[in-house]
Amino acid sequence: SQQGEEDPQALSIQEGENATMNCSYKTSINNLQWYRQNSGRGLVHLILIRSNEREKHSGRLRVTLDTSKKSSSLLITASRAADTASYFCATDQTGANNLFFGTGTRLTVIP
Amino acid sequence: DSGVTQTPKHLITATGQRVTLRCSPRSGDLSVYWYQQSLDQGLQFLIQYYNGEERAKGNILERFSAQQFPDLHSELNLSSLELGDSALYFCASGGGVRGSPLHFGNGTRLTVT
Numbered sequence: 730s731q732q733g734e735e736d737p738q739a740l741s742i743q744e745g746e747n748a749t750m751n752c753s754y755k756t757s758i759n760n761l762q763w764y765r766q767n768s769g770r771g772l773v774h775l776i777l778i779r780s781n782e783r784e785k786h787s788g789r790l791r792v793t794l795d796t797s798k799k800s801s802s803l804l805i806t807a808s809r810a811a812d813t814a815s816y817f818c819a820t821d822q823t824g825a826n827n828l829f830f831g832t833g834t835r836l837t838v839i840p
Numbered sequence: 841d842s843g844v845t846q847t848p849k850h851l852i853t854a855t856g857q858r859v860t861l862r863c864s865p866r867s868g869d870l871s872v873y874w875y876q877q878s879l880d881q882g883l884q885f886l887i888q889y890y891n892g893e894e895r896a897k898g899n900i901l902e903r904f905s906a907q908q909f910p911d912l913h914s915e916l917n918l919s920s921l922e923l924g925d926s927a928l929y930f931c932a933s934g935g936g937v938r939g940s941p942l943h944f945g946n947g948t949r950l951t952v953t
Binding site: 770829832 | 885888896928934947
């Protein structure tokens, strides 16, 4: 499969804690993106990191990319109840014309 | 609001039937992508169109077809429906630059009974 895999599948934390989710993929990529999906809604783009970048920040989000290990992580700091959602990584793979999405991590932030 | 509009929001139909899902991309976007999301599954890429032409094909069944019209809206046709076709179908649009972020509609939830 060309899909990425997120780990863990589900994560439950208290409000104010940090949440870390990981993504592994199998092929060479041009970039990797993270998306958020609220229950039953469309995905919303959060952040994009290019293959030549190792770390990127956007507000409370921090993304790292290790192309040698073919893995990425998304850190959400100081989580809020409103961060409760599913988070997906998507890879822009070399030679492909579309994004390949992982299976997602379901994050629950308990108030 | 992503600017991508999908209709209908919900669709309930019987096995063997045919349905059409409609998508209007965000203003200015030339590419339309269709994805299928089954319960507790990731997104499966079905097909991509760019400015009216098919650009990439994924795991799209032969019973499914799609097209993009001159006004850039797209339709996904699902025929000979089976119970297993029940899923959320998402349309996403993009500017057409490879690897650029996608803008998703809120999906059509298809239930086949």
